[in-house]
Amino acid sequence: MYGAYNLSSPSPRYLIAVCGDWGVAPWSKALCSSGADVHVLSNIRPHRFRQRFPWVKQSYWCVECYILGYLLAKVLPRKHWYFREKLIYKVFARQLTQFARRDTIVLTNVGMGGGNGVLGRFQNSLVHCGNSGPGTFAAQMTAAGQGRMAANLLADKGWLRMWESDVRAASIISAESSFVVKSIEASIPNKRYFVSPLPVAAMPSRLTSPRRTRFVSTATTVRKGSLVAIDAWRIAKENGWLGTEAVLEIFGSCDRPTQSKLDREGEKSGVISRGYTREIGEVFQSARYFLLPTFEDGGPRALGEAISAGCIPIVSEFCMAPDILPQALIAAPLTAASIAETIRNVLSIDLVCGRWHDELRPAREQLMEEHFKEELLRMLDGLK
Numbered sequence: 001m002y003g004a005y006n007l008s009s010p011s012p013r014y015l016i017a018v019c020g021d022w023g024v025a026p027w028s029k030a031l032c033s034s035g036a037d038v039h040v041l042s043n044i045r046p047h048r049f050r051q052r053f054p055w056v057k058q059s060y061w062c063v064e065c066y067i068l069g070y071l072l073a074k075v076l077p078r079k080h081w082y083f084r085e086k087l088i089y090k091v092f093a094r095q096l097t098q099f100a101r102r103d104t105i106v107l108t109n110v111g112m113g114g115g116n117g118v119l120g121r122f123q124n125s126l127v128h129c130g131n132s133g134p135g136t137f138a139a140q141m142t143a144a145g146q147g148r149m150a151a152n153l154l155a156d157k158g159w160l161r162m163w164e165s166d167v168r169a170a171s172i173i174s175a176e177s178s179f180v181v182k183s184i185e186a187s188i189p190n191k192r193y194f195v196s197p198l199p200v201a202a203m204p205s206r207l208t209s210p211r212r213t214r215f216v217s218t219a220t221t222v223r224k225g226s227l228v229a230i231d232a233w234r235i236a237k238e239n240g241w242l243g244t245e246a247v248l249e250i251f252g253s254c255d256r257p258t259q260s261k262l263d264r265e266g267e268k269s270g271v272i273s274r275g276y277t278r279e280i281g282e283v284f285q286s287a288r289y290f291l292l293p294t295f296e297d298g299g300p301r302a303l304g305e306a307i308s309a310g311c312i313p314i315v316s317e318f319c320m321a322p323d324i325l326p327q328a329l330i331a332a333p334l335t336a337a338s339i340a341e342t343i344r345n346v347l348s349i350d351l352v353c354g355r356w357h358d359e360l361r362p363a364r365e366q367l368m369e370e371h372f373k374e375e376l377l378r379m380l381d382g383l384k
Contacts, residue, residue: 012058013037014380015100017108019065019085019092020044021052023128026198027107028056030373041099043069043092060099065092086162090114097121105383107174110166119169124383126194127170129180130298164188172379176298177320194379197320199372200304213246216287216311218280218302220252225293225316225334230261232293232331232339234269241344242270248291249274251283284309289346293331293339294319304367312356314342324363329356 014036016027021044031038032055039058042049043065053059065088072084093114100106106125113119119127167173167188174194175181181193215233219226233248248271254262262273277283280302284290290306290313297303297319306313307324315321316334328349331342350356365371 012039012100012104014105014107015039015041015096017041017092017096017099017106017112019062019069019088019109019112022130023107023109023198024053024056026369026372027376028053029369030376032056033373034377039099041095043088062092062095064095085111089162093118105380110163113166113169114162117165117169119166122171124171125169126172126174126380127166128174129167129184130176131180131296167191171383177323179318179320179322180298194376195323196372196375197299197304197324197367198301199369200301200308200367202308202368213243214287215246215248215289215291216283216306217248217250217291218252218300219292219294220250220258221255222257223295224297225295226250226254226258227261228334228336228339229291229293230258230265230269230271231336232343233271233291234265235336235340236343237270239340239344241340241347246270247272249283249287251275251277251280281305281309284311287311288350289314289343291339291343292316292319293334295334307360307363308367310357312346312350312360314339314346324366326359 014031016024016031016038017040018024019042021042024040024042028038028040038056039060040053040056041060041062043062044052045066046061049056049059049061068091069084069088072087076084089111091114092112096106096108096112096118100122102121103123106119106122108119108125108127110127110129113125113127119125164187167184170191172192172194173181173184174196175184176195176197178195181195184191217229218224219229229248233242236242237246250262250271251274253276254273259273262271266272284306288311290303290311292300292303292313293316294300295316295318299320303313303315303319303321313321313325313329315325315330317330317332318334321330329342329346331339346356
């Protein structure tokens with residue numbers, strides 16, 4: 001149920017406090033299915049929350065954050081997303097202190113503490129870092145050719161202090177990959193970590209065999225490796241490593257540099273922009289390969305969904321790939337030539353012996369909800 005929190009009622013054992021739905025599904029599903037006493041504080045409107053998370057019995061709407069987010073979205077340009085979120089998180093942090101007592105175990109996302117030492121008021125807090133942090137994030141942005149965005153991010157000292165304050169105050173850092181851990185350790189050492197990729201809902205069995213010539217990608221931005229992916233595809237085509245029917249289909253809303261490159265080179269390179277789709281699961285099920293040479297990512301979720309659907313991924317090392325995938329599927333260094341060579345090698349092995357299905361089984365098991373639940377509960381039991 002949604003409602004106002006009654007401070008005279010017993011404090012919940014667990015409080016999941018997030019803006020948006022990132023983290024709500026895996027954490028709440030794992031805890032609710034185990035019979036734990038868990039409440040959720042969110043800025044998602046009640047009817048949408050009930051539709052997305054019907055298993056949650058106690059949930060509360062942070063209406064102040066919702067209204068503030070709506071108003072700021074109207075006033076501030078999209079490029080100032082970090083400033084907008086900083087203000088929302090500070091309001092959210094004030095609400096957080098009213099919804100939990102000191103002995104409550106708080107599960108939240110980085111930034112939700114507002115950088116005011118709020119998380120330090122609780123005996124135990126689990127903070128999820130979806131990416132590698134502002135410093136590494138900005139460095140990867142610069143490497144990806146988005147230096148202006150990196151400069152804007154680093155110029156906002158308030159955002160950096162808020163992020164660092166929450167990471168330092170947290171009892172445990174939740175990360176989806178060792179890449180995130182290494183990045184945080186470089187600036188904030190000696191933290192305790194819970195490392196596990198967020199689970200992906202099991203995909204139904206494929207009804208038809210995937211098209212061997214179909215490559216799909218969600219590399220829609222420079223940070224996600226869109227430009228280098230297009231160049232790699234062109235190199236592979238020119239060298240005859242791909243069949244004449246092979247196409248690379250990019251799903252999602254492309255940023256301006258990506259769209260410009262697609263307009264210039266997409267058609268002759270065999271790269272097609274399909275735009276946004278709600279049926280990405282069906283897309284992955286009908287494809288054979290998934291290409292995502294990202295410059296920086298905590299997960300990403302699309303990689304997990306592609307693996308779960310049976311795709312063979314070809315990705316970079318700047319994500320969770322080194323933790324769960326065979327090295328042969330990882331392009332390093334992250335250049336167009338290296339990615340093209342990886343595509344060639346993966347195709348050659350797949351056509352000769354088709355071994356990838358068995359080699360990806362451990363990765364699919366790590367992405368199962370039951371595996372995540374076991375790991376999360378084991379870690380939380382250690383806090384009692």
